[in-house]
Amino acid sequence: MEADGGRDLSRAAELTADPLLRRLFLRHAIDESHHAELFRARGRTMRAALGGEGGSFEARWITPGERGGDDLRVEDEGDASLLAFLHLSEKLAAARFAVYREVVRDEETREVFRRILRDEVFHMRYTRTQLERIAPARHRRHLWIARGSRLWKGYLRVATAVAGWLGTLVLLAQYFLVLPLFALAAKRAARRERPGWNEPERREQPGALERQY
Amino acid sequence: MRILGISAHYHDSAAALVVDGVPVCAIQEERLSRRKNDAAFPLAAVEWCLAEAGLEPDALHAVVFYEKPMRKLERILVTQLRAFPRSWRSFPQAMKNTLGEKAWVKGIIASRLGVPPRKILFTEHHQSHAAAAFLTSPAREAAILTADGVGEWATLTVGRGSRAPDGGCAIELLRELRFPHSLGMFYSTFTAFLGFEVNEGEYKVMGLASYGKPRFQEQVRAILRPTADGALELDLSYFDFHTSGRRAWSSRLVEAFGPPRSPDEPIDVATPEGSRWADVAASVQRVLEDRLVELTRALRRETGLRDLCLGGGVALNGCANARILRESGFDRVFVPPAPGDAGCALGAALYADRIHFRCPDRPVPDHPYWGCPVDPDELERLAREDGLEVERASADRELLERVAEELANGRIVGWMDGRCELGPRALGNRSILASPVSAEMRDRLNREVKYREEFRPFAPAVPAEVADRYFDLPPGGARLCRFMSGVFPVRPEWRSRLGAVTHVDGTARVQVVDAEVSPRFHALLRAFGARSGIPVLLNTSFNLSGEPIVARAVEGYSTFRRSGIDLVVAGRCIVGKARASGVRLEEEAVS
Numbered sequence: 144m145e146a147d148g149g150r151d152l153s154r155a156a157e158l159t160a161d162p163l164l165r166r167l168f169l170r171h172a173i174d175e176s177h178h179a180e181l182f183r184a185r186g187r188t189m190r191a192a193l194g195g196e197g198g199s200f201e202a203r204w205i206t207p208g209e210r211g212g213d214d215l216r217v218e219d220e221g222d223a224s225l226l227a228f229l230h231l232s233e234k235l236a237a238a239r240f241a242v243y244r245e246v247v248r249d250e251e252t253r254e255v256f257r258r259i260l261r262d263e264v265f266h267m268r269y270t271r272t273q274l275e276r277i278a279p280a281r282h283r284r285h286l287w288i289a290r291g292s293r294l295w296k297g298y299l300r301v302a303t304a305v306a307g308w309l310g311t312l313v314l315l316a317q318y319f320l321v322l323p324l325f326a327l328a329a330k331r332a333a334r335r336e337r338p339g340w341n342e343p344e345r346r347e348q349p350g351a352l353e354r355q356y
Numbered sequence: 357m358r359i360l361g362i363s364a365h366y367h368d369s370a371a372a373l374v375v376d377g378v379p380v381c382a383i384q385e386e387r388l389s390r391r392k393n394d395a396a397f398p399l400a401a402v403e404w405c406l407a408e409a410g411l412e413p414d415a416l417h418a419v420v421f422y423e424k425p426m427r428k429l430e431r432i433l434v435t436q437l438r439a440f441p442r443s444w445r446s447f448p449q450a451m452k453n454t455l456g457e458k459a460w461v462k463g464i465i466a467s468r469l470g471v472p473p474r475k476i477l478f479t480e481h482h483q484s485h486a487a488a489a490f491l492t493s494p495a496r497e498a499a500i501l502t503a504d505g506v507g508e509w510a511t512l513t514v515g516r517g518s519r520a521p522d523g524g525c526a527i528e529l530l531r532e533l534r535f536p537h538s539l540g541m542f543y544s545t546f547t548a549f550l551g552f553e554v555n556e557g558e559y560k561v562m563g564l565a566s567y568g569k570p571r572f573q574e575q576v577r578a579i580l581r582p583t584a585d586g587a588l589e590l591d592l593s594y595f596d597f598h599t600s601g602r603r604a605w606s607s608r609l610v611e612a613f614g615p616p617r618s619p620d621e622p623i624d625v626a627t628p629e630g631s632r633w634a635d636v637a638a639s640v641q642r643v644l645e646d647r648l649v650e651l652t653r654a655l656r657r658e659t660g661l662r663d664l665c666l667g668g669g670v671a672l673n674g675c676a677n678a679r680i681l682r683e684s685g686f687d688r689v690f691v692p693p694a695p696g697d698a699g700c701a702l703g704a705a706l707y708a709d710r711i712h713f714r715c716p717d718r719p720v721p722d723h724p725y726w727g728c729p730v731d732p733d734e735l736e737r738l739a740r741e742d743g744l745e746v747e748r749a750s751a752d753r754e755l756l757e758r759v760a761e762e763l764a765n766g767r768i769v770g771w772m773d774g775r776c777e778l779g780p781r782a783l784g785n786r787s788i789l790a791s792p793v794s795a796e797m798r799d800r801l802n803r804e805v806k807y808r809e810e811f812r813p814f815a816p817a818v819p820a821e822v823a824d825r826y827f828d829l830p831p832g833g834a835r836l837c838r839f840m841s842g843v844f845p846v847r848p849e850w851r852s853r854l855g856a857v858t859h860v861d862g863t864a865r866v867q868v869v870d871a872e873v874s875p876r877f878h879a880l881l882r883a884f885g886a887r888s889g890i891p892v893l894l895n896t897s898f899n900l901s902g903e904p905i906v907a908r909a910v911e912g913y914s915t916f917r918r919s920g921i922d923l924v925v926a927g928r929c930i931v932g933k934a935r936a937s938g939v940r941l942e943e944e945a946v947s
Contacts, residue, residue, distance in 0.1 A: 150390075150902065153903075153914050153918060154390050156917075157390070157911055157914045162741035162742060163944060165738075165742070166742055166941055167941065167945050169914065169917045172918055173918055176918070183620065186620065190620075265942065265945075265946075268946045269942075269946050272945065272946045273945065307452070310452055311448040311452075314447060314448040314451050314452070315448055318440075322437060323440065326437040326438070326440030326441075329434055329437035329438045329440075330437075330440070338583045338587070339583035339584065339585040339587040339589065340583075340586070341532050341533070342531065343510075343529050343530075343531070343532050351712075352420070352478060352712045353474075354478065355424050355426040355427075355461070355462060356424060356426040
């Protein structure tokens with residue numbers, strides 16, 4: 144997710160017309176890539192120390208990449224709304240890393256969190272300062288809109304997941320109730336197929352390209 | 357005629373515009389959206405193509421989609437039915453995935469572009485590959501072989517193409533192999549088994565193969581075996597891609613080759629595990645090459661033709677292409693710069709033009725530079741705004757001398773020139789360049805710029821007229837290397853002096869640069885040769901790991917700032933990393 148976040152920020156740097164923001168987004172992108180590498184390296188070390196493969200369950204359906212639970216489309220955001228969004232994300236991340244740093248007992252992992260937390264605090268500060276610079280009269284409004292947007296996107300994710308489950312149920316019902324006969328026919332047809340080359344269906348008929356089938 | 361070709365919805369979507377029989381522009385959506393392998397409907401690519409040609413959608417005579425969506429839906433549904441009831445897990449996902457957008461392409465094109473449905477045409481997937489391979493080649497008559505994962509039903513086709521003196525064209529696909537028997541799926545399954553991303557990590561399997569011994573080749577041969585009629589079949593008991601959406605291989609594959617590699621696990625070929633993975637890769641690569649050589653030999657005997665056009669994602673396998681050229685009996689082998697699905701946008705448009713509308717054949721310019729141009733002024737503005745040192749060369753000669761000097765001094769250069777390439781390879785217009793001399797440069801590039809696995813080789817670029825001096829190219833090899841489509845030995849006497857681009861097995865994926873195709877890049881190679889004694893440069897794509905190749909100056913600049921690239925060049929504008937201003941960013945940011 145840190146690596147995805149880094150790509151979002153480099154894209155933000157490419158899109159902004161503000162030179163200072165561009166430099167800051169680039170620096171932020173480099174920090175995020177660095178964090179991703181720190182996590183990967185530490186993860187590899189811990190995994191090797193554990194000596195086993197372990198389970199690998201990833202709940203990405205609920206946090207579909209890009210800044211954890213927050214879905215971001217950089218192209219659709221202006222500088223102010225992006226800064227407001229980033230500020231909230233970084234604030235949340237800084238709070239989370241502060242907790243991790245306190246609860247983790249392993250000194251090396253704690254050092255990773257300490258280094259990341261230092262960067263997150265800088266990110267949190269610069270996003271707020273820059274938001275106030277580019278939208279001096281409306282920065283609070285941007286922050287409230289960003290909070291609302293996070294809530295709305297959260298609702299959309301849950302709604303999409305629920306709709307996905309319902310769709311799966313309906314399709315599974317069709318699968319077991321409607322398809323068995325067709326499946327039988329398909330299997331019988333498959334048994335008749337010989338391995339090897341097949342003659343292409345006739346394609347040179349007039350209007351062949353007008354058909355989707 | 358003005359014909360727009362579109363490929364979309366699986367991986368690497370793209371758009372291409374053909375006007376009066378000649379391509380005008382073509383670009384992958386990822387280059388504009390900046391999402392690697394972007395499979396979304398390529399609206400940005402379409403809009404850019406139309407804007408570049410100064411056309412509105414209603415000026416188009418046809419919009420051609422690169423495959424038949426309903427036939428594809430049929431294949432997906434029938435595959436699910438054949439695997440009943442084992443397919444119960446994958447069925448809902450497959451249906452949601454297909455019925456969401458992919459099946460309704462005609463409506464999507466009509467609504468997004470505002471063109472009437474009668475103008476929307478559909479080629480078959482492998483027709484598009486065949487057209488991209490044959491109609492962009494200079495061959496008058498050629499055998500055609502296309503191979504990829506899967507199109508509608510076909511996974512591999514053989515046929516022939518011809519250009520008549522009166523300008524008429526024909527592409528006849530003689531036979532096809534059908535899903536699930538697929539060379540592409542075979543290779544992709546092992547790509548995933550070795551812990552690499554499918555449709556992205558196939559290069560890594562090829563690179564890793566050089567470190568291994570093909571000690572599993574007999575097992576692999578039993579999995580991918582020839583049929584009595586000279587085609588191929590997979591032993592499906594080793595695979596699950598046709599029954600499950602969760603995993604491509606079955607437990608039998610694990611019994612035969614050992615546990616799969618986890619994607620995060622580092623590869624150290626000195627360890628027994630690393631060595632096993634390398635041996636699996638070597639075995640898979642060997643068998644793929646052998647089967648392709650057998651197929652192309654048979655095709656040569658059958659057609660009696662001297663030229664072969666290869667298309668489909670499997671044609672990106674440079675080692676296999678080189679063996680086909682050497683061993684199949686064909687004199688020349690043509691692989692387009694984008695043999696995968698992105699190139700199908702161009703193939704579909706050309707197929708409609710030549711075959712459907714029967715327009716007379718016109719030569720297609722033999723280069724890959726169909727994308728958006730770079731704007732040196734934009735690079736200069738960005739660098740000046742950030743307080744970086746900017747130089748403007750007064751003439752090409754001055755620029756080339758300056759860049760060659762920097763390269764000879766061991767600097768890494770981000771090089772942007774003209775229009776960006778169509779296809780997965782940077783061929784001198786969006787390239788990171790460096791001296792090829794020492795292996796330390798390869799390690800530095802991996803460490804500071806590309807952030808990628810150590811076992812992956814870097815490619816060299818060499819002027820066509822001296823390519824034979826450094827590389828052991830067979831007849832026809834230089835043409836195959838025009839778009840970096842072949843892997844050939846570096847001559848033994850040069851291997852130690854080309855350490856950064858010579859792979860562990862003594863080979864390299866060479867780009868042979870023709871002065872007519874790429875004049876500035878060719879001149880840069882010559883200028884570097886004049887300084888260093890070797891007119892060869894390390895040429896790798898101008899991007900960072902996980903990102904698409906840069907298209908515009910701003911993306912090149914962003915990549916330069918985030919990596920260990922020393923110098924970025926666009927047109928005659930040169931930007932270095934030394935800052936003109938000493939103000940600390942942190943202070944500036946929070947004050």
